[in-house]
Amino acid sequence: MAEYPPFAVTVDLVVLTVRADELCVLLVRRGVPPYQGRWALPGGFVGIDEDLSDAAARELTEETGIPEPVGHLEQLGSYGDPKRDPRGRVVTVAYLALLPDLPSPVAGTDAAAADWVPVSRVADAHLAFDHDVILAAGVERARAKLEYTPLATAFCPAEFTIARLRTVYETVWGTRLDPRNFHRKVTTTPGFVEPVGRTTEGDRGRPAQLYRRGPARLLHPPMLRPAAGGG
């Protein structure tokens, strides 16, 4: 072990939320070369005595200002092309975070200039490094996991309506879902959501029951996307 190739290790975050019927990702504007002025995923170096997941959680708190237990954080994958960073050999471990639309969001955090950007508009402005690829992987992971896990609730506040949960699915998948079939599906899948017992107030139309996320970690049966081509 005396001799081994020296690497730098970073964590990068794909932080997603649903706001104004759009799937948005948290991006920072780079203030220094390389890729100065370009959008990039938030992230940073892993401390020499720090676990990867701790580093990811630390970065998430630094960038968003919110403490841990809100939303969802999971490892996405690692990227280590020798040329991915012009400064040297940097392997990054990407994490995926799903958060509700925060009332007091990114402002006032350590990030130079962090902002929510609709994923649909990121394609134009190429991100720094290989972050386009990492973002695409994160979005695809999120889309897939909505099918067989209750993670859509991570995009919602603690208490939410079925209609709110439906807009999450519709926004992330980019599809339309039948409100009546969706309601039946969600409320009959064991452990997906639990009724709070109260309703919304002050909206147009009949008040909606409020729910919180249930204990299930997998959905049986899954919520299937309206077809997608099987090849």
Added chain:
Amino acid sequence: MAEYPPFAVTVDLVVLTVRADELCVLLVRRGVPPYQGRWALPGGFVGIDEDLSDAAARELTEETGIPEPVGHLEQLGSYGDPKRDPRGRVVTVAYLALLPDLPSPVAGTDAAAADWVPVSRVADAHLAFDHDVILAAGVERARAKLEYTPLATAFCPAEFTIARLRTVYETVWGTRLDPRNFHRKVTTTPGFVEPVGRTTEGDRGRPAQLYRRGPARLLHPPMLRPAAGGG
């Protein structure tokens, strides 16, 4: 970038195959400390100019002696607990490989003493480092992916029977499947398998049609496990 914490980066492989109706993993016996004499996953350091996936493919070829395009190789996850390696700060990127039962397997390769070990018997002999956790993640990933991808074919030779494919499912999942329903399911799922046009010879019973893997990368509808508890 002038100053950053120096890490070592390794790849470790969870190489799975189905042989003699058992799910087996390729393990090596460690010849040097730490964990001398213990079983471990095959792996090694990533070269300073080497991509992660290239390092994984190189290790796989070195350990098994087979060239690339056979089977399946994908990234599994990264493990970076500061205490996971007593020699220093080592982050490992784990890869999952699924291979057919090889005719000329591990013998005569670079590995000191590599061998196929049934996964069911690994629990006793604790693996080196955090390899127990990595192996468990690999097995769970394989089990899950058999549901919604055609990866079961990666455990089969280029041409195989439906019955062979069924034993793969039964072995990996540890369940029994109805041969008739399984046959109908596989042959009616678009792109899963394609008939070769020939049959087996010399076995007992009616000869079976031979198939090769089809073009699908996802199964619609998926092959669902016979229940598993949804909480």
Added chain:
DNA sequence: ACAATAGTGTCTATGAGACATTATTGC
């Protein structure tokens, strides 16, 4: 009353699972 949204019920097509039946080989 009317618009708007929430929630329930009904019908139909499709797929899963149980299982009978037929087909083709070796002995």
Added chain:
DNA sequence: GCAATAATGTCTCATAGACACTATTGT
């Protein structure tokens, strides 16, 4: 013929999707 395995067909139940209908609010 008989055992063994392959492959097809039939029946029933559960679920997905389409959509009519009822319920409860604000204006």
